[in-house]
Amino acid sequence: MERLKRIQFYGRTPDDDHLVREILAGLKTATVSRTFEYDHADGEFDDGGWEVGDLVEVYDLRQRLRATIRITEVYPVRFGAIPERLWRAEVCRSAEHFRQAHRECWPDTDLTDDYPLVAMHFELVSIADSQPD
Numbered sequence: 001m002e003r004l005k006r007i008q009f010y011g012r013t014p015d016d017d018h019l020v021r022e023i024l025a026g027l028k029t030a031t032v033s034r035t036f037e038y039d040h041a042d043g044e045f046d047d048g049g050w051e052v053g054d055l056v057e058v059y060d061l062r063q064r065l066r067a068t069i070r071i072t073e074v075y076p077v078r079f080g081a082i083p084e085r086l087w088r089a090e091v092c093r094s095a096e097h098f099r100q101a102h103r104e105c106w107p108d109t110d111l112t113d114d115y116p117l118v119a120m121h122f123e124l125v126s127i128a129d130s131q132p133d
Helices: 018-024 084-089 095-105
Strands: 005-008 030-034 055-059 065-078 116-127
Touching (some): 018 065, 018 116, 030 084, 084 095
Antiparallel strands (some): 030 116, 065 116
């Protein structure tokens, strides 16, 4: 049987799993990727190329299965024109808060207003049976 696609959510540090915890709490329902990396795998636990309708396993940064999500929407967006529905789904207070958080996560990227991103909305389908303490 073919496995489901996989994704990991990276925070500010190698141990920062707050984004996964927000997904499990039903708060975070979207994410963005830099366009150049969206279709590329980033290791064994992050496949890339997610499409509407895909069921995707969510792994934490310790490579533990935490949940399954379903992709509901994928679309291009510019860094300087983040729509409210996206920054809210990213659990941000405003578009500016969204931009600041992503500047901190991608400090080596020149995030100009025209910088292209791919937005992905999703819904929580299930939480994995064995959750870490």
